[in-house]
Amino acid sequence: MEIKFAIALAIMLTLLAPVLAQNSYIPLELGGDNYYTMYGSPDISASISGTDEFKRGDTVTLYLDLTNYGRIIGFKQDQMPQNSKEYALASAELEEENKKPTALGITTTLVSRAPQIEVKSGDQVVESLKSGDKTQFPLKFTIKIGEHAPAGEYPLHLNMTYDYQDNVRVYASKLVTEGGTSTFSNYRVSYIYQKANQTVPVTIRVKKQADFVIQNTTAELMVGGKKQEIHATYRNIGEDPVRDAVARLSIFKPFSSTDDQAFIGNLEPGNETTVLFRMDVDSDATTKDYGISSEIKYTDLNGDTVISESMKIPVVVKAASSSLLLPAVIVLIIIVAAGGYMYRKKQKKA
Incomplete structure (x- = not known):
């Protein structure tokens, strides 16, 4: 028995449109x-497509696939068909009822409760997802890994809202059979929808690696001074040791130096070392606080050369202190002259 399901589908789509657009439901x-x-x-x-491991300090794209594992787990017969029209209607309704596990208008929001992980992108939308299907293209979320986020696993939460078909009612004024083909007259399908909320966990990992911070600095320089010392203490707060580490500065005016690199060597996690730089300051430098960028170039556990994130060394430039040499010389001359005068005066008396 062939029923004009094309008509039923057209009616369903017509009725479904305002539901998705206005979040309203077709009443019983x-x-x-x-x-x-x-x-x-x-x-x-939800599952991660591609890598789930990232470096601290990076802004990356996280790709997520959605799969609908929903299914029909049972049914109840509410009304027993009494004639051929009702049997045909019951069959048509059953066809539509089997679409219940389809999720419609899925809105997804990725949430991080860890301060080290920031979700930068907004909601992602999937039009529909049938039972047993996976999204054709992965969802894309931009996340920022904290500059000093410790290595390890970070749970994220994917919040989802969607509609799904809750019940179906069917109607036809009569069943018309011609030439062995049966069709409904005035066929109509009514759909009732429910809104659902679902949260699924997603876990990402931050890689183990060395990580550095500047613990202490001594950097008070004078305008016009030469080879003035800057002391900086670097600490490895990461999880991996480093070899052949060298700290280096990014110099800009009014600073200059021929000693802007300092050898650190090997540095284990939790250890620190203090290095020395020497800096010249221009004679026309402005007296104020500066920040000189520094970085550490090192060899990691894989033998690769790595350059750390930039770290600022606070530097204070002060006015040059007045020299005490000239006043001292003048005082000495005065003392010598006075002494000579007194000596000559005594000689005359004698």
């Missing part, structure tokens, strides 16, 4: 017969 009062009640709903899982 639209009428029709209810032969079955189906039990089940969508059940959406």
Whole structure:
């Protein structure tokens, strides 16, 4: 028996459009017969597509696939068909009821409760996802890994809201059979929808690596001074040791130096070392606070050369102190002259 499901589908789409657009639901009062009640709903899982491991300090794209594992888990017959028209209607309703696990208008929001992980992108939307299907293209979320985020696992939460078909009612004024083909007259399908919320966990990992901070600095320089000392203490707060580490500065005016690199050597996690730089300051430098960028170039556990994130060394430039040499010389001359005068005076008396 062939039923014009194309008509039913057109009616369904016409009725479904305002539901998705306005978040309203088609009420049961639209009428029709209810032969079955189906039990089940969508059940959406999320998985990471590609890598789940990232470096601290990076801004990256996280790709997520959605899969709908929802299914029909049971049904109840609410009304027993009594004639050929009702049997045909019951069959048509059953066809529509089996679409219950399909998720419609899925809105996804990625949330991080860890301060070291920041989600930079907004909501992602999937039009629909049938039972057993996976999204054709992964969802894309931009996340920022904290500059000093410790290595390890970080749980994220993917919050989802969607609609799904809760019940179906069918109606036809009569069943017309011609030439062995049966069709409904005035066929109508009424859909009732439910809104659902679902949260699924997503876990990312931050790689183990060395990581550095500046613990202490001594950097008070004078305008016009030459080879003035800057002391900086670097600490490895990461998880991996480093070899052949060298600290180096990024120099800009009014600073200059021929000694802007300092050898650190090997530095284990939790250890620190203090290095010395020498700096010249221009004679026309402005007296104020500066920040000189520094970085550490080192060899990691894989033998690769790595350059750390930039770290600022606070530097204070002060006015040059007045020299005490000239006043001292003048005082000495005065003392010598006075002494000579007194000596000559005594000689004359004698």
